Amino acid sequence: MSGSxxxxxxxxxxxxxxxxxxxxxxxxxxxxxxxxLVDGPTAKENVSRFATHAGHEVEAIDxxxxxSTIRIQVGKATGTPSAAxxxxxxxxxACATAASGDASATTVFISSDKIGSGDDELGSLLMRGFLRTxxxxxxxxxRIIFMNSGVKLALDDSTALASLxxxxxxxxxxxxxxxxxxxxxxxxxxxxxxxxxxxEISGLLLAGKTLSI
Amino acid sequence: MAxxxxxxxxxxxxxxxxxxxxxxxxxxxxxxxTVPELIPLPASVKSDCGFGLLVEGAEAxxxxxxxxxxxxxxxxxxxxxxIGEEHNYERIG
Numbered sequence: 001m002s003g004s005x006x007x008x009x010x011x012x013x014x015x016x017x018x019x020x021x022x023x024x025x026x027x028x029x030x031x032x033x034x035x036x037l038v039d040g041p042t043a044k045e046n047v048s049r050f051a052t053h054a055g056h057e058v059e060a061i062d063x064x065x066x067x068s069t070i071r072i073q074v075g076k077a078t079g080t081p082s083a084a085x086x087x088x089x090x091x092x093x094a095c096a097t098a099a100s101g102d103a104s105a106t107t108v109f110i111s112s113d114k115i116g117s118g119d120d121e122l123g124s125l126l127m128r129g130f131l132r133t134x135x136x137x138x139x140x141x142x143r144i145i146f147m148n149s150g151v152k153l154a155l156d157d158s159t160a161l162a163s164l165x166x167x168x169x170x171x172x173x174x175x176x177x178x179x180x181x182x183x184x185x186x187x188x189x190x191x192x193x194x195x196x197x198x199x200e201i202s203g204l205l206l207a208g209k210t211l212s213i
Numbered sequence: 214m215a216x217x218x219x220x221x222x223x224x225x226x227x228x229x230x231x232x233x234x235x236x237x238x239x240x241x242x243x244x245x246x247t248v249p250e251l252i253p254l255p256a257s258v259k260s261d262c263g264f265g266l267l268v269e270g271a272e273a274x275x276x277x278x279x280x281x282x283x284x285x286x287x288x289x290x291x292x293x294x295x296i297g298e299e300h301n302y303e304r305i306g
Contacts, residue, residue: 132253
């Protein structure tokens with residue numbers, strides 16, 4: 001590759017890491033061409049769609065064994081989005097959904113410690129009930145992302161803590177916005193899950209099916 | 214044994230939960246850490262408000278004691294015993 005090219009290897013990375021790695025590299029910049037190595041059709045499609053939507057020219061070159069190289073010409077989109085980006089099924093083919101097509105591929109995005117607006121006590125009860133129901137046997141999301149006052153649900157005094165711990169115990173990823181924890185001065189009280197940031201969260205929300213509460 | 218108490222309205226249910234949490238925290242009849250809480254009910258349990266008060270470790274409580282758990286004159290309209298981990302309930306009162 002020329003000096004204005006960069007290559008990243010996303011082979012073996014679980015969804016949505018290839019998209020996150022691509023976004024990070026594009027954000028850092030300093031090159032004209034970015035080559036992303038992936039090892040499956042889902043990652044190929046997601047990275048291609050993401051880069052196309054971001055305004056870059058994308059060419060996917062298939063290799064052996066399902067591997068592909070996605071060549072991204074930075075900022076050279078012709079204005080005609082790729083088939084992957086315009087397909088009516090594009091969103092449903094996002095990584096997690098493509099992998100299983102069920103709720104276990106869904107990200108639940110919670111931006112408040114209450115459901116809806118109106119009475120706070122009712123809103124709190126509904127949120128508590130929702131998380132408890134999620135924790136019961138049956139279909140579960142891949143992850144839950146908390147932002148703004150939603151992070152309070154993952155604190156040590158949360159009435160939803162038992163439900164969130166039960167979800168974490170069965171593999172549901174719990175992510176809390178670090179900026180929000182910092183704003184509310186409760187970073188040291190996060191009792192379940194881990195701290196995340198806008199880069200990771202935006203990547204996860206873009207990469208798959210999201211249910212916003 | 215886990216018992217679920219049903220109330221006439223969600224307002225009664227919310228008030229009952231507050232009362233029961235206080236009573237459970239100070240009563241020797243409840244194991245330490247037992248916290249009554251409102252939970253969503255399955256369709257098999259008839260309730261207008263959709264939530265019921267779950268009281269864990271209620272085997273030692275007879276009907277009068279159960280009523281005493283809910284202070285402030287709030288009466289539950291039905292009581293169910295939870296069977297197993299699934300949504301199986303048997304009406305007991």
